[in-house]
Amino acid sequence: MESVVEITGLTKTFKDKNAVSDVSFSIKRGEVVAILGPNGAGKTTTMLMMLGLLSPSKGDVKLFEKDPKSKSVREKIGVMLQEVSIMDGLKVKEIISLIRQYYPEPYSLNHLIRITGLDQDDLKKRTEKLSGGQKRRVGFALALAGNPDLLFFDEPTVGMDISARKLFWQTVKELADKGKTILFSTHYLQEADDIADRILLFNEGKIIADGKPEEIKKKLSKQSVSFIADHTIPRKMFLELSYVSDMYEKDGRIYIVAEDTDLVLTRIFELKLQVKDIRVEKGRLEEAFEQLTTENREAI
Amino acid sequence: MKTIIHQCKAEILRMFRNPYYIFWSLFMPIVFYVIFTKIVNIQVPDKKVWDAHYLMSMTTFSVMGSAIMTMGIRIVQERKEGWTTFIKTTPLSGSVYFLAKMMGQTVVHLFSIIVIFIAGVLINGVSLPIHVWFLSGAWILLGSLPFLGLGALVGTMKRVDTATGISNMVYMLLAISGGMWMPMDILPKMVQKVGSWLPSYNFGNGAWEIIRGQSPELKNIAILAAYLLIFMVLSTYIRRKQEAV
Numbered sequence: 243m244e245s246v247v248e249i250t251g252l253t254k255t256f257k258d259k260n261a262v263s264d265v266s267f268s269i270k271r272g273e274v275v276a277i278l279g280p281n282g283a284g285k286t287t288t289m290l291m292m293l294g295l296l297s298p299s300k301g302d303v304k305l306f307e308k309d310p311k312s313k314s315v316r317e318k319i320g321v322m323l324q325e326v327s328i329m330d331g332l333k334v335k336e337i338i339s340l341i342r343q344y345y346p347e348p349y350s351l352n353h354l355i356r357i358t359g360l361d362q363d364d365l366k367k368r369t370e371k372l373s374g375g376q377k378r379r380v381g382f383a384l385a386l387a388g389n390p391d392l393l394f395f396d397e398p399t400v401g402m403d404i405s406a407r408k409l410f411w412q413t414v415k416e417l418a419d420k421g422k423t424i425l426f427s428t429h430y431l432q433e434a435d436d437i438a439d440r441i442l443l444f445n446e447g448k449i450i451a452d453g454k455p456e457e458i459k460k461k462l463s464k465q466s467v468s469f470i471a472d473h474t475i476p477r478k479m480f481l482e483l484s485y486v487s488d489m490y491e492k493d494g495r496i497y498i499v500a501e502d503t504d505l506v507l508t509r510i511f512e513l514k515l516q517v518k519d520i521r522v523e524k525g526r527l528e529e530a531f532e533q534l535t536t537e538n539r540e541a542i
Numbered sequence: 543m544k545t546i547i548h549q550c551k552a553e554i555l556r557m558f559r560n561p562y563y564i565f566w567s568l569f570m571p572i573v574f575y576v577i578f579t580k581i582v583n584i585q586v587p588d589k590k591v592w593d594a595h596y597l598m599s600m601t602t603f604s605v606m607g608s609a610i611m612t613m614g615i616r617i618v619q620e621r622k623e624g625w626t627t628f629i630k631t632t633p634l635s636g637s638v639y640f641l642a643k644m645m646g647q648t649v650v651h652l653f654s655i656i657v658i659f660i661a662g663v664l665i666n667g668v669s670l671p672i673h674v675w676f677l678s679g680a681w682i683l684l685g686s687l688p689f690l691g692l693g694a695l696v697g698t699m700k701r702v703d704t705a706t707g708i709s710n711m712v713y714m715l716l717a718i719s720g721g722m723w724m725p726m727d728i729l730p731k732m733v734q735k736v737g738s739w740l741p742s743y744n745f746g747n748g749a750w751e752i753i754r755g756q757s758p759e760l761k762n763i764a765i766l767a768a769y770l771l772i773f774m775v776l777s778t779y780i781r782r783k784q785e786a787v
Contacts, residue, residue: 293631313633321631326624331556340552343545344634368559384628394631 246271246392246423247292252301254287254447261287262447264301269425271391274418276434277427279444285427286324288444289396292425293321305392317345320390322381324397330370334360337369338383345388357416358383359409374401382410386417393417395426399433411437435459460501464488465524467506468497469517483509495519545634546642553646557612567608567654571600572661574723579666591754594670595725597662598678598749603722604658605651605682606742609689611709613647614696618705621697644690651686655679670753678752685745688766691773692741698780716742741769 247269254262262284269275277285290296292303294310305315328337335351342348349357355365358379364372372380378401385393395414399407414437418424428434434441435455443451443458451458464487480486480498486506488499496517500506503522510517557563578584579593586592620626629639659675662668670678692712699705717723719733720742726734737743744765748758 295627295630313635316631316633319631321628323624323628323631326628329556329620329625331559332552336552336555340548341632343548344632388632 244271245269246273246306247425248302248304248307249288249292250302252288252291252303253299254284254291254296255299260447262291262298265447265449266301267442267449267452269423271423272418272421273440274414274424274438275426275440275442276438277425277442277444278429278431278434279427280429283444284447285429285444286396287447289323289394289425289427293319293394317388318391319394320385320388320392321394322385322396322398323394324400326381328369328372328377328380328384330368332369333365334367334369334372334380335365337380338365338387341384341387347389348387349389354383354386357386357413359406375403375406378402379406382413390422392423393425395424397427397429399428399430464499465501465503465522466497466499467503467510467520467522468495469510469520470494471496471515471517473516475515479513480506480509546638546645549634549638549642550646550649553643554649557608557646557650560612563608563612563650566611567604568657571604571658572665574603575600575658575661576665578723590668593662593666594668594753595750597659597666597668598682598753599722599746601655601658601678601682602685602742602746602749603717604654605686606689606716606722606745607713608650608654609647609686610693610696610713611706612650613643613690613693614699614709615702615705616643617694617697618699618702622700622702640694647690647693648683648686651683652679655682674753674755678749681748681752681758682745685748685766688741688769688773689745691770691777694777695773695780698777698784716740719743720746722746739765741766 245268247267249268250266252262252265253260265284265288277288279285287296291298291301292305292310294303303310306318308315310319332340338351338354342351342354354360360376360379360383364376364379367376369377369380378398382398385395393414399410402410411433414424414426426433426437438455441451441453441455441458442449475496477489480489483500483505485502486498486500488497490497490499498506503524507520507522510520575596579596584592617626630636656679659679693709696705696709696712699708719729719737720726720740721729721737722742726737726743729737744762748762748766751758751762
């Protein structure tokens with residue numbers, strides 16, 4: 243499949259500090275990709291460079307094989323950025339109509355209203371009178387106005403209440419089903435895991451993992467088997483196994499960290515070890531995420 | 543073309559909905575007009591000429607104000623709030639966006655001119671030959687261009703507060719020392735000397751000449767054109783520099 247986004251060696255330096263360093267990836271048509279990472283990981287900076295709003299210190303961005311600033315690209319993308327207030331003095335309906343006519347084949351006003359959950363009352367309101375949540379909805383409608391093929395959402399659900407969030411992701415899923423390419427940044431793991439079919443994990447301005455949510459989870463989340471042993475167990479007994487990565491004692495329990503916990507259990511029974519109260523713990527993605535980002539910080 | 547008309551309409555709509563516009567660009571000039579032609583008795587040789595003269599002063603004062611303030615502050619505000627950034631992600635080109643603002647503003651200026659002229663007729667029965675009305679209106683409309691340029695220059699400022707403060711001050715200074723509030727000849731010599739080189743005086747003087755049956759001086763046109771050029775070049779240069787991040 244053709245690639246819609248092509249990023250090579252993207253680097254942005256602010257006052258000698260690398261906000262983004264040497265990031266490369268490509269996104270194929272129809273992919274739903276989450277840029278996941280803690281605050282300050284370089285997600286927004288990367289997105290702004292992808293949109294041509296910030297010029298990279300080094301590296302190259304191509305959207306639809308073209309410069310992101312070119313008009314033909316602009317006609318095919320929809321963007322929702324953080325902290326963008328909407329031009330004042332216009333009613334919601336007026337601003338949506340205004341933005342719609344920038345595009346050659348926009349969505350109809352009614353369709354936009356339906357998919358973004360705006361109601362008739364909202365439409366008559368002046369943009370400066372909207373609440374934060376309503377503003378996000380209007381921002382979403384404006385991003386979709388041109389019926390774009392490629393969508394960019396920077397931390398889209400910040401400032402949305404639960405029902406707005408639900409509707410937002412439902413609409414995003416519908417758009418994905420229609421074959422739209424979607425790229426969003428988030429620091430919520432749950433969102434990335436639920437929505438995206440690929441996660442780019444950012445930390446300290448670099449991509450530290452790239453793959454399906456499942457793969458990333460598996461790779462990152464450490465699962466363990468723990469038990470209470472009556473006698474000492476030589477560390478060698480488990481650490482020499484390929485699927486075991488660590489073994490330690492904590493609060494009177496012995497923990498064996500492994501990719502495959504079933505194999506560890508089999509081994510325990512094979513060896514007929516005198517142990518009791520065996521527990522299997524599956525690491526959650528949240529923990530994995532924390533682990534990874536803190537480990538990485540230590541490494542630097 | 544369709545886009546620019548839509549964009550223009552939106553800008554016009556926004557300006558008319560702005561209470562500051564109604565207050566500062568229509569209400570205040572008309573109030574001043576009443577004060578200085580009806581209430582305060584200014585010793586003038588010809589009251590009729592003074593009524594027409596001061597009507598031109600107030601119209602130029604109004605148009606100059608909305609050109610510098612509305613446009614400049616709006617631009618700063620939109621950039622500050624991220625709207626300009628959003629617009630850059632849409633197919634709308636920066637120049638169309640800018641041009642629509644200028645055009646919308648010009649339409650609003652035309653409206654101000656008509657309203658204030660009518661106020662002059664109603665308040666003081668100002669009567670001028672029809673072609674003089676048209677000529678003076680056209681002069682004010684065209685002569686507002688350097689002030690739109692100044693507005694664009696204000697628009698390059700970083701903070702809304704700074705833009706508001708500075709443009710207010712510049713506006714008042716220009717109005718006073720350009721003879722819009724008080725006729726030039728009663729101002730101190732020093733102010734007159736400086737004032738004659740300011741865009742505000744040259745803007746006003748063109749209209750003052752027209753209502754006296756003369757044409758604007760060549761110097762007026764030349765100075766206004768020079769200011770337009772300076773403001774455009776400066777604001778374009780600063781914007782380019784700011785964009786090169």
